[in-house]
Amino acid sequence: MKGTVFSELLALALSVRVASAGRGSAFGLRDLKSLVTFGDSYTDESRLGYFIENNGEAPPVGWESPASDSTASGGLSWARIVSNSAGAELYNYAISGGVCSNKVSPRHFDAINAPFPDVEGYEIPAFIADSHHKVGKKPFLNLPRHETVYAMWIGTNDVGNSAFLTDEQIKGKTLLDYVDTIYSSFDKLYKNGARYFVLMNLAPLHLLPQYAGPELDGPDATPFWPNKAEAGNATAFHERIKENVVTLNELFKYKTPVEVTFKRRYKGANFALFDTSALITDIYNNPNRYLKGTPNVRGWINNCDLTGGNCEKADCPESYLWFDELHPSVRTSEIIAENFLAVLNGKSKYATYYSS
Numbered sequence: 001m002k003g004t005v006f007s008e009l010l011a012l013a014l015s016v017r018v019a020s021a022g023r024g025s026a027f028g029l030r031d032l033k034s035l036v037t038f039g040d041s042y043t044d045e046s047r048l049g050y051f052i053e054n055n056g057e058a059p060p061v062g063w064e065s066p067a068s069d070s071t072a073s074g075g076l077s078w079a080r081i082v083s084n085s086a087g088a089e090l091y092n093y094a095i096s097g098g099v100c101s102n103k104v105s106p107r108h109f110d111a112i113n114a115p116f117p118d119v120e121g122y123e124i125p126a127f128i129a130d131s132h133h134k135v136g137k138k139p140f141l142n143l144p145r146h147e148t149v150y151a152m153w154i155g156t157n158d159v160g161n162s163a164f165l166t167d168e169q170i171k172g173k174t175l176l177d178y179v180d181t182i183y184s185s186f187d188k189l190y191k192n193g194a195r196y197f198v199l200m201n202l203a204p205l206h207l208l209p210q211y212a213g214p215e216l217d218g219p220d221a222t223p224f225w226p227n228k229a230e231a232g233n234a235t236a237f238h239e240r241i242k243e244n245v246v247t248l249n250e251l252f253k254y255k256t257p258v259e260v261t262f263k264r265r266y267k268g269a270n271f272a273l274f275d276t277s278a279l280i281t282d283i284y285n286n287p288n289r290y291l292k293g294t295p296n297v298r299g300w301i302n303n304c305d306l307t308g309g310n311c312e313k314a315d316c317p318e319s320y321l322w323f324d325e326l327h328p329s330v331r332t333s334e335i336i337a338e339n340f341l342a343v344l345n346g347k348s349k350y351a352t353y354y355s356s
């Protein structure tokens with residue numbers, strides 16, 4: 001089974017090279033040499049772990065973030081699967097628990113007695129510092145302008161509990177401030193030489209077990225939200241997160257062409273808006289097409305107590321959409337990776353392409 005997935009991925013990876021070797025692809029990428037990622041636990045491999053193991057200290061400039069097969073998906077991150085199958089470098093700055101901006105909706109993390117590091121305040125500056133770092137005479141990062149893709153997938157925590165869902169954003173901030181910090185992060189990357197961007201929209205968070213609500217078998221409490229029941233009405237939370245996700249994703253759809261094509265905010269850059277929401281919703285609605293065995297889209301693989309301990313894993317993980325109440329499974333990560341490569345190829349039905 002794994003072999004099949006990987007050979008599919010390999011075939012796709014090879015076709016990225018061949019099909020886009022010339023011009024004419026909607027994304028215009030020649031080849032994928034390096035992938036630079038920003039985001040949260042949906043992408044993080046080991047960076048938050050460094051903070052935890054070092055009393056909240058950030059990794060030094062020039063730290064090589066190790067690959068890991070034990071991420072929040074229960075296995076490889078989608079970004080590592082892309083990198084492995086395309087033979088590309090992965091420079092992964094994502095931080096589990098992180099939001100786009102701690103000036104908008106910081107979330108406290110007891111283990112480091114500070115907010116989770118954010119995209120705006122930590123991830124982007126850490127990448128930019130690394131991009132100027134040299135090892136001897138050699139740049140620490142290999143970032144050929146026309147063969148490097150910058151992907152951003154951020155928002156699960158921003159719109160979730162301990163943030164906008166429970167009105168814990170900084171007073172006066174709105175969801176538009178969250179959106180603005182995504183585009184202003186792209187400004188900084190663009191200024192640093194980035195020209196190929198993939199914006200991954202919000203996953204259908206209302207379908208996650210944690211936010212599913214009682215109608216969709218959502219649990220009353222999870223390790224990521226142990227006091228959910230006391231926090232309020234689960235049906236109302238489900239409806240509210242759904243409204244926010246749907247509206248924000250529609251906003252990305254209209255704002256991206258306005259910023260990129262109409263205002264020419266990032267001259268000469270290429271953008272793909274990857275509709276991960278549509279892809280994951282498609283898996284939810286048509287699980288037989290994507291998942292193995294007897295598909296399960298409401299349950300999850302890793303069953304733990306509310307402290308995150310005493311975990312027991314379900315059999316047949318490849319039949320699950322979710323790894324736990326808050327995270328996609330490895331199987332879902334493989335599907336995301338496969339579609340990400342198709343996005344780069346300029347041919348994905350889940351992507352819209354913009355350039356200026």
Ligand SMILES: *[C@@H]1O[C@H](CO)[C@@H](O)[C@H](O)[C@H]1NC(C)=O
Nearest residue numbers: 232233234235236237239240
């Ligand atoms: C919970 O919220 C839903 C939808 O907003 C509403 O229909 C329902 O009456 C609420 N339940 C309680 C117990 O307040």
